[in-house]
Amino acid sequence: MSVEAKAEIGTGTDDPPAATAAPPGPPARRAATAALRSLGILAALGALLVIALLSIWWGSRDIPFSSTWDVLWHPDGSQTAVIIHEYRIPRTLVGIVVGIALGLSGALMQALTRNPLADPGLLGVSLGASTGVVFAIGFFGVATALGYLWFAFAGAAIATVVVYLLGSAGRSLVTPDRLVVAGAAVTAVLWAFNSAVLLLKPRAFDQFRFWTAGSLAGRRMDVFWVVLPFIVVGLLLALALAPSLNALALGEEMGRALGVNVGRTRAIGVIAVMLLCGAGTAAAGPIAFIGLVVPHMARFVVGPDQRWLMAYSALIAPILLLGSDVLGRVIGAPGELQVGIVTAFIGAPVFLALCRRRKLVML
Template identity: 50%
Template sequence: MGSGQQSSSPGAGRRNTRRALVGIPAALMVLAVVCFASLALGARPISLETFIQAFTGFDPSNGDHAVVHSRIPRTVTGLLVGAALGVAGAAMQGVARNPLADPGILGVNAGAALAVVAGIFVFGVTQLSGYIWFAFAGAALAAVLVYGVASMGREGATPVKLALAGAALSAGLSSLMYSVLVTNQDTLEGFRYWQVGSVSGRGWDLIGQVAPFIAVGLVLTLFTGRILNNLSLGDDVARGLGQKVALSRAVTALGVVILCGAATAIAGPIAFVGLVIPHMVRALTGPDYRWILPYSMLLAPMLLVAADVVGRFVAPPGEIEAGITTAIIGAPVFIWLVRRRKAAGL
């Protein structure tokens, strides 16, 4: 990962900066439209007049007003989870210098899933509010284990060692989890609803539990743009620039763990958001993480909320959960991006 990954000239860097500055207001406008669609659209059609009245003169006895208000926590959950996954995915790709990095590479999803299974099987947890803390603890513990294993040896936590340790731990934890599920039908039934990945059915109580963690994770990770830019040049170059590589990776990894753990805890494992969005952003901003991170925070919730809206219309009168829809949308988009750009520079 050499310096050739950075802007090839000062002129190219200025063009990327101008493009990024212009794109932020446009991204905010599109995000606002997507949020409006999330509140207004669904299996039950709501007229624009009724939609406005639901906010200007809310009537609890009006079913349409109640439907609109019931979609607010669902939309807020999509915004929070999308922002967390987008920023975490971008930072994870930067700290691991791996263009295919996502919450699975650090064992986050596997750790969270195993902890939820343990909560159901051992402690009899049946409510989503109880899953949250097990999922968060499992995600954090798995990431710490991966980083600890990868840090062993003289070279420390290199990108290759992080990927190998994450893959090995994910395989082990998943095997242990499925060995429990196949022997206990009740645990399997309770786990299936969380595993599919969804932003529906999440109330303000759950949002209130998770939002502070996501806020802390976003603040911590958004300020690592310069760190990730230096790491993208290689460890030796980063050390030559005066950066403490091990500490930098640890700080960034902490932000990633907080974001992934919180997002996975409330919504379940949602694929492709943290993988696809950073690649889309690089097409607009170039390789500068000072732009990639904030753009990922805007575009990822756009994708997740839009996927949730699409899922409401695919199989009426039922719905397809957002975790399934993001995979359906994200897979072909990612293939197109890879074929178009050949190799994304990190």
């Protein structure tokens, strides 16, 4: 039986016998489902475009939408044009790529560990990035978003490598359970290190607490161009792994029978999570609930097929992130509320609602 057929069985659908003429057969049903999912992709793209325009338009300074639209396409060197092109457009672009990174890394983590409560922080990626920022502030006096970025990404990469090495130590192959335990151990050590540095260096704490709230404010195009290559590579790896993850969802033995190299798939998946979550966290700081909630939202719409799940996660996440950023500016006007705080307030009830509506299963 094919992977697609088993996946359909996992969703609880009952296909009619092939001899029945009235209802459409499985091929026709799959074609209709694919068409609906494609329309959903177009609708999500449209929603993302609308949210992006709102993000460019709305800010601490009140600019009419007509003026925003004019200088968006015809920059004239005015103060309005500078605000739009130097601050709001870069902020929006960073929000889009960070959202894509967090949504995909969350979907990958849940698929790799087969744990519906998994998020990118489970491998120590987020806390590794935080440790890099603490190190940069406490020992090098770094005080800019671009300066934090490289330290944060290096910390995320080192933490991920250490977790994978610990999870694969010994004669047995790396398994999701070993990765989770290794991630918990590394997270505890990093948390202790961060606490010690921040307690010993109060000035470092004052700077770190703003970064750790998670924010898109002040992100310029230099930050966007630095993280973009890492996120693009992680995106391509995630999409390439989708068929293998579909097979592994049926169990490791079935996956091997279908020709999947389990060890290689997990290793590439961990690398993709490191690139995606590391770059996203480095660019915007730790942002809660995006990586946890978005895959469940996508799974609620398209089911367990990882090919569609990855695509929808990559679109729903930036919509949620940019929408939260705009909402933070509305609530905190004339200032703003950091996007990491808003996503926590939005993500928690959404996640609870999803828990109440259906069981959190992977198939």
